[in-house]
Amino acid sequence: MATAVKSIATNPTIPNYRRNKRPDRSRSSSSIISILKICKNMKELQQIHANLIKTSLIHDMSAVNAIIEFSVIHGNLPYALSVFETTPNPTLFAKNFMIRGHAQSEFPLSAITFYVRMLSEGFEFNKFGFSFLIQACLRSQAAEEGKQIHGQILKFGEIDAHLASSIICFYSEIQDLDSAHRAFESDLGSIASWNAMIDGYSKSGDMEMARRLFDEMPQKTLIAWTAxxxxxxxxxxxxxxxxxxxxxxxxxxxxxxxxxxxxxxxxxxxxxxxxxxxxxxxxxxxxxxxxxxxxxxxxxxxxxxxxxxxxxxxxxxxGPTKRNVVMWNAMIGGLAMHGHGRDALELFQEMLASGTKPTDVTFVGVLRACSHAGMVDKGLKYFEAMKDLYELEPTTEHYGCMVDLLGRAGRLQEAEGLVRSMSGQPDVVVLKTLLGACRVYGNVDIGERIGRELLELASDDSSCYVLLANLYASVGRWVDAGKVRNLMKERGVKKIAGCSSIELDNVAHEFHAGDMSHPRIKEIYAKVEEMGQRSKVEEGYTPDTSQVLADIDEEEKETALYRHSEKLAIAFGLINTIPGSTIRIVKNLRVCLDCHSVTKLVSKLYDREIIVRDQNRFHHFKNGVCSCNEYW
Known part of the structure; x- marks a missing residue:
């Protein structure tokens, strides 16, 4: 800043404040503004401010306005306030900027306090000040204060397009769409209001109304499309x-x-x-x-x-210095999903070395990496470090990861103990994770207890009934399995069908278990039959009918296995893609053991890499081997 001060004293185009005791006020004002515009930080501003006080030019209102504006924009509200409080008769511009500073501060509602004080002094704000007041209420989710400010606007203020859209945004954010629509109807000519109203309905989940307004919109905008x-x-x-x-x-x-x-x-x-x-x-x-x-x-x-x-x-x-925590989290989580657990943990260490502080999302990826790689002890260590070292309170998602980690390893009693240690009621996902592990290990004692809890907690969730029924069926308790299915029917709960999709030429083709709707379904089933026959003859495959948890004969079970959605999607991919190309499948449920076995064999027999994303993770099948190493 020494250079800036020197330029004030020596530049012939700027009045020399130290030599000229009575500067030309008309020239001084524009020169002050010019200097303040090139000011880079608060330290420089303070030096300029001190110089203005020494030369008595601090009484120039344009200089006061510029100092307050700079301070507010650079987040130094206390400095702006000190200048404002020592200025007799501050301008409307200064008062509006003080409202803005308060509204954007850590305590937005202090803008309301400041506004009330100005009102008591007989001052009336214009649309700019009211716009910042509405923003303050929006940031604080202060419904009553916002409605009162809206009343003040109608009483004293003028409303332009920006202010009208701010009012609509405020009401939308506090989920008062009726008031938002009334404000919108009073300003139908403003495109900004159309944007705000469509965005409001979209955020509230009323897409039918959002779409209706969009279709009526006189001039479409990118903002509305994006909403x-x-x-x-x-x-x-x-x-x-x-x-x-x-x-x-x-x-x-x-x-x-x-x-x-x-x-x-x-x-x-x-x-x-x-x-x-x-x-x-x-x-x-x-x-x-x-x-x-x-x-x-x-x-x-x-x-x-x-x-x-x-x-x-x-x-x-x-590079490491340019990555933010969101990017680190995305990559750690991605590696974990694809079964590269050790790589994910190495990347986590790189993240820490870069000085990036982990968040709760980071630890979801880290714990999933441990779970998918079977690193139970490391997972327990990171779970404790998350709480003790990084002071992050575990969420239900973290508990779900830990239950999954322990459940996969067969440590079901520890998993249940962790669930019971949670503060408050465990959520449905955590309990379903534990019940799924009980199904894998055939632990009816814990599974039955958890299953009954789930049926009370989420009586409309079909997967809870299916998991419990499958647990009973896996140990031959068909009567109990039937009772659960009957209860499901009595309550009108419908089972979610397995669904797999494959993208081809920018079109997503979906297949459900037993699907007969695709126009090429005969050709697809012929390919499925071919896959099964080649697997049996060339690789000695035997269908794993234990996966069909129904009391039917073996032939019917084999037929049911052939109709699984991922087999249909893979067959479609083999028919419609060139030899040697990768087939990518997305499934809404967990891949069953039989489909997993068949897909490994198909990848070898047809020389294809097949990538399947199921409910839990990615499976990369190649040359008869899966990246999950049979641990999923």
Whole structure:
């Protein structure tokens, strides 16, 4: 700042404040603003401020305004407040900026206190001040205060498009969509209000109303398109989100960074790798790939679409010092999902060495890595370190990972003890994880106890009934299994059918267990039959009918196994892709033992890599071997 001060004293185009006792006020004002504009930090500002006090130019209101503005923008509200309090008759500009400073501070509602004080002094704010007050209420989720400020706006203020959209956003955030719609109807001419209202309905999950408004919108915007995509994604309506994304482009709109980040979860969920690669290419060509948020989303997409190599390549392009915690988490979680547990833990150590502080999401990936790799002791160690060393309170997701870790290893009593140690009621996912482990190990004592809890806790969740019935069936207790299925019918709960999808030429083909709806279904079943026969003749495969938990004869059980959805999807892939190419399958449930065995054999017999993403993890089948090493 010494250089800046020197320039004030020697630059002939700027009045010399030390030599000129009576500077030309008209020239001084513009010069002060020019100097403040090149100011880089608060230290420089303080030196300029001190100089202005010495030369009495601090009484220039434009200088006061500039100092307050700079201080607020740079997050130093106390300094701005000290200048404001020592200024007689501060301007409207200064008061608005003080409202902004309070609204953006750690305690947003202090803006309301400041506003009330100004009102008591007879001052009335304009639309800019009211806009910051609404933001303060929005940040604090202060419903009553926000409604009162809205009343003040109607009484004293003028409403422009920006303020109107801020009011709509506020009501949407506090889930008062009726008030939001009334505010919207009073400002139908504003595109910003249309955007805010569509976004509000989308965030609330009312996609029908959001879509209706969007269709009525006089002029479509990228913001509105993105709001629709985001809304469908949040509801898990991923195919509809992609349909909107494609329609948006056909309508001539080019996606921006926010749009791409919004659509990537749909691509990830559906395993639409080719579309994900298109998004990556588009981001590169549009100069958006350098965005840390978009890169993190792309790493996550590649991991969830089964291309861990692409995820690693993109991750490595961003050096350790440029990675944020979201990107580290995405890569650690991706490696864990693909069964590269040791690599995930090594990367976690790199993350710590880089100085990045782990979050609760980090430890979900770390614990999953331990679980999928069978590293029980390490998992227990990291779980304790998470609490004791990093002071992170375990969530139900962490407990679920630990129950999975212990359950896979057959340590069911420890797993149940951990569940009982949780504060509050264990959630459905944790209990289902434990019940699933009991099914694998045939532990009816613990499983029956947990199953009964689940039927009380989640009486409308079909998987709870299925898990308990399957536990009984696995040990031959068919009567008890039948009772559970009858209870399920009595309560009107329908079982979720197994579903597998495969992407071909940007189209996702879905198959359900026993599916007969596909136009090429005869050809598909013929291929399934061929796969089974070749596996039997060439590799000595015997169908694992123990996986069919129904009291029927062996032939019927074999037929049921052939109809599993992943076998249909794999057959479709063999028919429609070139020899030697990779087949990628996404399944909504856990892969059964028989399908796992058959897929290993098919990968060898047909010389294909087959990548299957099931409910728990990725399985990479190649040359008759699976990456999970039979531990899933």
């Amino acid at each position: 629709l995509i985001t809304g469908f994604v949040h509801l898990g309506r991923f195919i509809e989100a992609l349909e909107v994304f494609e329609t948006m482009q056909r309508s001539g709109f080019r996606p921006d960074e926010r749009t791409l980040v919004s659509v990537l979860p749909s691509i990830s969920h559906l395993g639409a790798l080719s579309l994900g690669k298109w998004v990556h290419s588009y981001a590169e060509n549009s100069g958006m790939e350098s965005s840390i948020f978009l890169r993190s989303a792309l790493v996550d997409m590649y991991s969830k679409c089964g291309s861990i190599e692409n995820a690693l390549e993109l991750f490595e392009k961003m």
